[in-house]
Amino acid sequence: MKCIELNMLPEDCVSIIISLTSPLDACRATLVSRAFRSAAESNVAWEKFLPSDYEDIVSRSITSLKFSSKKELYLHLCNPILIDGGRKSFKLDKSSGKKSYVLSSRELSITWSDRPEYWSWKPSLKSRFLEVAELRMISWLEIEGKIRTHMLSPNTMYRAYLLINITHRAHGLDLLPSDTFLEMGNQIISANTAYLSCKDKKKHQMECLFYGNRTQRTKSRVIEGDERFARERDDGWMEIELGEFFSGDEEGDQEVKMSLREIKGYQLKGGLVIEGIEVRPK
Incomplete structure (x- = not known):
């Protein structure tokens, strides 16, 4: 059976594979190669690390969150934000996304x-x-x-x-x-x-x-x-x-x-x- 090297796969495929790991693993993958870096920073990968209700959480923030990618949004949410009129604070664990x-x-x-x-x-x-x-x-x-x-x-x-x-x-x-x-x-x-x-x-x-x-x-x-x-x-x-x-x-x-x-x-x-x-x- 012929083995296929990961760097020969389409970037979208690599992004999906990385999305099945963890945010910490995705950050490590950026060091492998330039191709891996692009896949590991893609929206395909980082949307999987965000909670399924992230759009609702962002809409409840008392301040407007500005981001250009899902990874940037993820990193924003790893710092506490005030939601629900300032009566709750929300954050993600940086390494696990919990x-x-x-x-x-x-x-x-x-x-x-x-x-x-x-x-x-x-x-x-x-x-x-x-x-x-x-x-x-x-x-x-x-x-x-x-x-x-x-x-x-x-x-x-x-x-x-x-x-x-x-x-x-x-x-x-x-x-x-x-x-x-x-x-x-x-x-x-x-x-x-x-x-x-x-x-x-x-x-x-x-x-x-x-x-x-x-x-x-x-x-x-x-x-x-x-x-x-x-x-x-x-x-x-x-x-x-x-x-x-x-x-x-x-x-x-x-x-x-x-x-x-x-x-x-x-x-x-x-x-x-x-x-x-x-x-x-x-």
């Missing part, structure tokens, strides 16, 4: 966030969004976000993270760990506990001493599960993992609920800043 979203605090359900005595809405230089939610003082902390699986890349493991900061006036946040839940359909698939901030150990010890007996009585009400802690990010925020889930195939569509609650301790809490919830590939 989709990720950040739901702004305005997209979340935050109990009593419409009451200025409990929550304030303010701009933040660190945030990608116009405003963030800052907890002034409350005893009932409940935050929930929702996303549908058809918005995500199919057959992909995702993790959800609450994006937060803690002000210097923070108090009462970690006397008890918060409960985190991730629900898919009507089934809870992840339930754990999380500490929002334990940076100031002396302050935490003083609060535990002050609330003492109440803390011990209410600890028995906290769900059992892995204890998670806020982790610092490169963008100036901290993140707490809420759970992970599998997006399923393109035919199915389920609602995913992601939440954090601390409603058992009844102590006053304050100084928590919410940017949103990020849903990204694992």
